[in-house]
Amino acid sequence: MSKTNLLSRFIMPLALLLLAFQGQAQAAEGWPREFKNADGTTTSIPAQPKRVLSTSVTVTGTLLAIDAPLAGSATGSNNDWYAQWDSVAKAKKLEKLWPAGSVDLEQAYAVAPDLIVVSTGGADSAKAQLAEFRKIAPTIVVDYGGQTWQKLAEKLGVATGHEQNAAARIAEFDQTVQQARAKISVPPGKANIISFNGAGIPNPIATARGVHSRLLASLGFTMEDPNPAWQTTIKAQNDFVWATYENLTQLTAETSFLLRAPQERVDAFLHDPMLANLPSVKSRRVYSLGINSFRVDYYSANEIVRDVVKNFAKPAENGAQ
Known part of the structure; x- marks a missing residue:
């Protein structure tokens, strides 16, 4: 018997054994x-x-x-x-x-x-x-x-x-939310979330079932649900009602959060003559939800929670006696 044939008699079964072991290991780990x-x-x-x-x-x-x-x-x-x-x-x-x-x-x-x-x-x-x-x-x-x-x-x-990584991130964020709730005083009444764009184009309003509203609800806010009849898009939207600028005047929440809003947009909302009678404008409770708040992922959600704590911290958290 040649050396080649001799080697093949031992190497091929060994290779097949290794492949079988790898396959069993993957199956044990849940693959495929x-x-x-x-x-x-x-x-x-x-x-x-x-x-x-x-x-x-x-x-x-x-x-x-x-x-x-x-x-x-x-x-x-x-x-x-x-x-x-x-x-x-x-x-x-x-x-x-x-x-x-x-x-x-x-x-x-x-x-x-x-x-x-x-x-x-x-x-x-x-x-x-x-x-x-x-x-x-x-x-x-x-x-x-x-x-x-x-x-x-x-x-x-x-x-x-x-x-396991996903579970760890979720648990970590849940703890962040729990700690934030203990640090803030949620104002009375309801809150809403608006992507404020002004006249002539849609101004999306977050639905109570959407991810943005659910995040604020987890912090203790009660969310206003916009009228679904205000929807201007043909396709149904789970997270937002794409309302006209005029529909904003019918909102009733005492607190408003603005998506992707720098301070100048918050100021524009507060000084918009059309919106002067909104409860949140009258009470001066209009806040930015964060520059990166349009898409809620692990990172932007943490930013939102951080900003909510900053804006609604209990007096003791502000250093008040």
Whole structure:
């Protein structure tokens, strides 16, 4: 018997044994996994991903929060990251692939991902390229618009094998909220959340069931729900009623929060003649929800909580005797 045949008699069974052991180890860890997509389909993920490509800059924030192995991501339409986690992305040297709305399939191939994440909607959705992405790697579809960042983190944790990281982030944030509640005095009456844009264009108002309102409710606020008849968009919206400027005059909450509002926008709201009779304007209880508050992820949610504590701290927290 030749040396080659002799070696093959021992090496081949050993290789098969190692492959079988690896397969058993992966199965013991829960791989492969079947992921239920937001569009009703199912994606089989054969092994724990090591190179994740995010086609949605909004989803990228949650992937960063659970420390998923991101190899690259689409950016915002301005070819940049969201400010609330920009420093995290830069520290991880996360590669920018394409601006939202300008999918580059060559870049997707170049990243060599073993998992691709696509959102069902939003300006950063790349759902139109699903078929092409699935030729590159297993591709999952998530809906960030209809759920909290916590629920999204749980689902992404399952897809990436980072369930413990997701659970740790959620528990950490829950503790932050509990501590914040103990530090603040919630003013009487209801509160609302407005994306204030002025006359001539829609002024979205957060619904009580939306993620922004639920975050404030977790801090103790009672949220005003806008009239769904004010909706100016054809497609139903879970988080916002896209109301006209004139509809703002019908709001009744004693406290108003403005999305993505620098102080000058808060001042403009307070001095708008059309809004002079709003209870929140009369009581001068109008606040910015934060510059980065439009998308609620782990990072922006922490910023919102921080600002609420700053604006509604109990006297003792302000150093009062």
